[in-house]
Amino acid sequence: MSKFVWAWIWFALLLALDIAIPWFILTRVEKVNGAFLFWTVWVVAAIISAFIIFLKWREMER
């Protein structure tokens, strides 16, 4: 599969976790290290993966 497809699959996985973890796994954890920590780490993963992709972009001729 191409990088394009892999990137969309990764994004879909992130969105699935966005719902699944806070509502089904951490729903009773009334601590900062519950949904609060999850969403913080989760978005850092999304940001890092975006950096990994766009740092490879190359300057183009005008």
Next chain:
Amino acid sequence: MSATFWVWFGIAVYIAVGLGIALIARRQLGVGVSEFFLANRKVGGFVSALTYSATTYSAFMMVGLAGLTYMGGVGALGFELTYLCGMFMMVFFLPRFWLVGRKYGYISPMELLSDRYQSRWVGATAAILALVFLVPYMAVQFIGVGYLMNSISQGTIPVVGGMVIAALCTIAWSNIAGMRSVAWTDAFQALIMIATSAVVLGVVINALGGFGDFFSKLESATPGLLTVPTAKGVFSINMFIGLSLPWLFFLISNPQVSQRLFIPKSVTAMKQMLGGFLIFGFIYTLISVLWGFSATLLVPGLENADLATPNLLALPIIPTGLAIVVMIGITAAAISTIDSILLTLSSVWARDIHKGLINHKVSEKGELRVGQWVIPIMAIIAFVFAWWAAGKTGLNFMIAPLSSAASAGLLMAVPTIFGAFFWKRGTALGAMVSMIAGAIIVLVFQVTGWKPLGWWPGVWGFIICVILFVGISLATKPPREKAEEFMDYLQKKLKEGKFI
């Protein structure tokens, strides 16, 4: 001297500096619509990142998101971070918008749609969608500024007075030098926004005993706020999806931000823009949510959650000077969003409606003149809406849900935008019908408060919009020649720049 004096003084300094920056920007203003609306596509990475940040983040954050956190707890963090996660899609859309913008000379995202689908009506439909749904979004910015100035000045500046100040600044800054003055003042304002909010959060956390004590107080004093749904049942999955879905596609559905994908001067500037924004967004989101949480500890029991920030700033632990500086920071956030929207709407009206439908032969000068007239007219319309909505209470009139409702309408352009880049079978009729039908559904459901199966208006609108776009496109004839030329060009260039 009284607090009121210092409030006026702070506002005067802010306006003077902003005006100075806008006037300096005017010295570099060239001629033509590309220059006025896009700064001739020659904006550096640093300013691009800051104007993108200031346009995206508004009074919504430190007032609306803080209010939503106050009422709905940690779900508000998930909601806003879902938007930031959606920015991952920039790795697909940023280079595509940028490349075709340069190749075909598009001024607005709607012009891109008109050209790609070979129908001026597609761009005009998307333009009308933006003109309708961005009004409430601008209005919430006015409301945020009004609440804040009223509270910090201890009532001496009426809510409507704050809104008037915001309206005048936005009209001036977007008219003085178009994108150049907006981008430069945005950059100045973005720095104020993040610096002031970080400082005031530091003061409040310190007053609560530092981060350790703050978090343990949060866990014990407000049980249920750290889970979804909360103890009071706020942030059910339906509410979360209803709020987050329009936000997830904000980067392409909101033309004031997607138009910014045309402006970086190089690939390096694009990378700096995206990287800078992601870092800014992450920090600013955490600050706004922690700010809302600290309000639950320090000013509990408020009936209107949108007043959490003004009430927090009025506490004796916040020195008056700092409260005024923060007020300026939030005002900057609001104004930088409104002026960007006004500028985009003026370009959309001038290019996609006036030139596209009314007068095809209009000169560049005439187009610009029309665009400049649209700026004050749209500002007045948004101001009147804000005046009306400011007196209302309830979830639908809170800043965050109202903002998300506005984006729910704009969400209806998303299938058409995806189709433009990724689906050669997409047709103009499919695009138009899906946008119009989706927008009507969103408006009707929003106004009547109807939520079949508990799903929010944007969700219903989006599902029907996708079905209509795909179904009608398959049943009609696509502009195959243009689609192939457009996508073949992109394929070639994407490979060349190592984009995916």
